[in-house]
Amino acid sequence: MGRDTADLVKRLAGRRILVIGDMVADIYIDGRISRISREAPVLVLEQAGEKIVAGGAANVAHNAQTLGGSVYAVGLLGEDAAAQGLADILAEKGVQTAGLFRDAARPTISKTRIIAGGRATVSQQIVRLDKESHAPLRRETEGEMLRYLDEILPQMEGIVLSDYGAGTITEAVKDKLIGYAREHGLPSIVDSRYDIRRFRDIGYVKQNDAELSAAVGRELPDEATLMAAGRELLAELSADGVLVTRGEHGMMLFSRDGTVTDIPVSDRSEVYDVSGAGDTCVATVILALAAGIEAPEAARLSNVASGIAVRKLGTATVSAAELSRALDAQGDVAD
Incomplete structure (x- = not known):
């Protein structure tokens, strides 16, 4: 049975959502090609711009907020420009950032992409620099986080x-x-x-097909093997559902009652960038579930929202208005 799509999206509004995890600053440095270096056969770039975009858990929080939620972000930042940039982005959108704890001893997780281009050349990424600490979370920081969660x-x-x-979600958390x-x-x-098996008894699990393959330790060359793997992971984690995203093949939801919902791609127009589409998917699903929408319909909504995200460059957000228009x-989204 169909639903009024405007009402469906309105139900997401104001839902109070906790997003906890590894907050990532996606940094883009735009360079204009100047010349070839005399020191080595490499391009010399004149920096033309720099921007910070929310990535990782921060992108989930950003998406949940732009879709109409009331989001509380919890994670760990350093004391650096990337941290301030992330905090500013989220706060500007209305995300509650009191749970973003600072630790001067470790850097904010960042992925810096150097983009090179010129007047007669297409801009493209030439290198990416990643920065993060591999040290365990300090006990004091974990304690602060647990108290805030309480x-x-x-x-x-x-x-x-x-x-x-990156270790933000400790065993205690x-x-x-x-x-x-x-x-x-x-x-x-x-x-x-990387380690979905840690999360036994969680409500829902989101994995892409490559992550699912790694989780069960074998290749999934066809739909039959993917179905078996989805059911296996669902049983092992005692979850309510496992949502597997499959790129151009859409999504598949495995539910505790044994049903499997196959959700085809909602829009087959050109895909520009898949970066962050999984974050959009997760944000939409949790808002819909919080609004009392059944899991299959929540997955269908997320499929539509993800379809909007992949047609944008970079880690993009999707607004409630965009989702309404796409629906x-x-x-109407059917049950």
């Missing part, structure tokens, strides 16, 4: 754990959040790039 969790309607492998969500019936979702363009 303070805000009673206000939350949904929880996102965004794990990019993970156990607290999953336990709280189960005890209080809160929807929760995890997006973990209207394709008709």
